[in-house]
Amino acid sequence: MKNNLWNILKKELREMFRDKKSLSMMLIIPIFIPLIMLGMSALFESQSEKDINEYNQIGFAYKLSEEEKTLAKKMNIKITEGSETELKEKYKNGEINLYVTKDKNTYTLNVDSSDNSVYAKTLTEQYFNSYKSILQQTYLTQNNINADSVLNIINIKEKSIEKDNYFADFIKNYAFLFVIMAITVSATYPATDTTAGEKERGTLETLLTFPIKSKDIILGKFLSVTLSSIITGVISFILAIISLIIAQNNFSIYEGLDIMFTPLTTIIAFIIIIVYSFFISGLCISIASTCKTFKEAQSALTPLTFISLFPGMIAFMISVTTTPLLSIVPFLNYSLIFTDVNAGNINLLNIALMIISSFVYIAIVLYYIIKQYKSEKVLFSN
Numbered sequence: 001m002k003n004n005l006w007n008i009l010k011k012e013l014r015e016m017f018r019d020k021k022s023l024s025m026m027l028i029i030p031i032f033i034p035l036i037m038l039g040m041s042a043l044f045e046s047q048s049e050k051d052i053n054e055y056n057q058i059g060f061a062y063k064l065s066e067e068e069k070t071l072a073k074k075m076n077i078k079i080t081e082g083s084e085t086e087l088k089e090k091y092k093n094g095e096i097n098l099y100v101t102k103d104k105n106t107y108t109l110n111v112d113s114s115d116n117s118v119y120a121k122t123l124t125e126q127y128f129n130s131y132k133s134i135l136q137q138t139y140l141t142q143n144n145i146n147a148d149s150v151l152n153i154i155n156i157k158e159k160s161i162e163k164d165n166y167f168a169d170f171i172k173n174y175a176f177l178f179v180i181m182a183i184t185v186s187a188t189y190p191a192t193d194t195t196a197g198e199k200e201r202g203t204l205e206t207l208l209t210f211p212i213k214s215k216d217i218i219l220g221k222f223l224s225v226t227l228s229s230i231i232t233g234v235i236s237f238i239l240a241i242i243s244l245i246i247a248q249n250n251f252s253i254y255e256g257l258d259i260m261f262t263p264l265t266t267i268i269a270f271i272i273i274i275v276y277s278f279f280i281s282g283l284c285i286s287i288a289s290t291c292k293t294f295k296e297a298q299s300a301l302t303p304l305t306f307i308s309l310f311p312g313m314i315a316f317m318i319s320v321t322t323t324p325l326l327s328i329v330p331f332l333n334y335s336l337i338f339t340d341v342n343a344g345n346i347n348l349l350n351i352a353l354m355i356i357s358s359f360v361y362i363a364i365v366l367y368y369i370i371k372q373y374k375s376e377k378v379l380f381s382n
Contacts, residue, residue, distance in 0.1 A: 008220025016190050016224055025189045026228050029182045030236035034243040037175050041247045041254075044167045052076055055119035058127075059087035059099030068131060075127055098124055168259040169342070171247065175240040176269060176338045177312045179233060183273065184280050184308040186232035187225055188301040191284035194221045196297035218370050222285055229277035237269055261342070268341045268351070276334050279358045280308070282365040289369055307331055315339075322350050328357035 016022045058077050061084040072079050080096050087099035097120035098111045109124055111117045133151065140147040241261065248254045261269065284301055291297035312335025322336040327350040337354050340347060
């Protein structure tokens, strides 16, 4: 049995490493990860360092005092005065980024959700907060009240207790999601070729005529696809680490931050990569085995690429926390566990449930495939 399994594994690995498409999936797909990570970092930096001249055209539908004009000039706000109708038309034509109307002591910021308008809204709010402070100080001084003792009745200071920021957490968690997606893409082609591809070429019939148990054939194919997936995952994660080093040295949004994975995070990440490689390889082989042609198998496996990415992406965006129940949910559990570990939250129960449930799913899938091959139902389904 061991000899048969080893021979099947060697055969599959030999064919895989000779096939240029399999090699490209295994080695080229990970290269996209640095491109994505560095591209996202560049986008974040461009957003955080937006030129104020792109959003400082503010309209005021009332006459500003000299004090207000001085403050606006100090904050680099370019003033446009006019009636509400005139400003509304200018805003519609893109001549101003926002316009303000006034009703007694109520100021209304008229703005939509476009990029420049959002920045203009933040700038205008800062302007009015400063103006309100000036008015308060003037009022208190006129009434012989110590303005400082009233306005600064409490003092607030910030002490940073974490070195990470939103961008750093975002880029690290999404980097791992793309590693998971790369593993999935890498597993689909060899799984398709070794099952539906062999069936279409007629080589699977020949293989089944040999005195080899179906279990050895399936396990050999499964282990070869798993090995390919692990190689892709390891290369992808290493490239992700290199990308973080490059990003930290080249983008100011990471300045002064330690955005690298911790040793523990790295270890857990490699464990997840191995477990996920076993899981996705078994799933790909089980789906591809039921297909009659290579093209049909590719179509059937394509949704897995999206399924591997979007649950984790959505969970990260809405800040889903890991629970024992979610730890056994396929696809979602891998990204949730990594997100927790990356944030410094180590829950051994959740990690154990993720590993155990994955191998239970793998065992069920392999049992199903082996049963199908024993009856030769998969081979002669067409």
